[in-house]
Amino acid sequence: MPSPRPWLRRAGATAALTLWSASALIGCRSPTTPTAARVPVAASTDVQTPQDSGAPAIVERVVDGDTVIVILGGREERIRLIGIDTPETKKPDSPIECFGPEASDRLHALLPEGADVRLLRDVEERDDYDRMLAYLFLPTGDFVNLRMVTEGFATVLRIEPNTTFAPDFAAAQAAARRTRIGMWGACPDPGS
Numbered sequence: 001m002p003s004p005r006p007w008l009r010r011a012g013a014t015a016a017l018t019l020w021s022a023s024a025l026i027g028c029r030s031p032t033t034p035t036a037a038r039v040p041v042a043a044s045t046d047v048q049t050p051q052d053s054g055a056p057a058i059v060e061r062v063v064d065g066d067t068v069i070v071i072l073g074g075r076e077e078r079i080r081l082i083g084i085d086t087p088e089t090k091k092p093d094s095p096i097e098c099f100g101p102e103a104s105d106r107l108h109a110l111l112p113e114g115a116d117v118r119l120l121r122d123v124e125e126r127d128d129y130d131r132m133l134a135y136l137f138l139p140t141g142d143f144v145n146l147r148m149v150t151e152g153f154a155t156v157l158r159i160e161p162n163t164t165f166a167p168d169f170a171a172a173q174a175a176a177r178r179t180r181i182g183m184w185g186a187c188p189d190p191g192s
Helices: 013-026 100-110 144-150 166-179
Strands: 037-042 045-049 055-064 067-072 075-081 116-120 132-137
Touching: 055 075, 055 100, 067 116, 075 144, 100 144, 132 144, 144 166
Parallel strands: 075 132
Antiparallel strands: 037 045, 055 067, 055 116, 067 075, 116 132
16 A cells, blocks of 8 residues: 555545545455544644544543553454654553543543544554554544644653654644743653
8 A cells, every 4th residue: 555645644634644544444445535624632732633533432441641442343452543653551560650640631631431433543453462443532622632732641752653743743842941931840850
């Protein structure tokens, strides 16, 4: 399959990616461009996000600040949020990192058990640990991955080729760092 990158750069790219992602769930890979809406995610960010698209899922439980388990298509899936990284709280043989519990608590608040979400995938479907890679959106249109960065609970984790929202994440991180929100004001060296 050719890379979807060229059409991701055009207007409506997120909507096309959404349809491509949903199509990938059922085996079809032919993207078209449906309508999309501008959804304000935070006061300082305006990102093109899907409207009533993406794969629907139900939150089963939050693992930590960047991993959640959902029920998707009747089966359990471990989802790793694309583009972000939160301080560790559950890594074996590692200490709990600064602001890790707070990041985990924030994701719990955003994604309570039973919450409806929509999953938007990017180019690669899974990581090396067989976790599904996805951007998560609430029914309100709130972009969970971006909110975690905007509020200072996560840092940017840019891993090619899944970089559709990387510029938005970078801008949100710069603003959080500049205003010392969340981990940027609480931890000695966030993101290092």
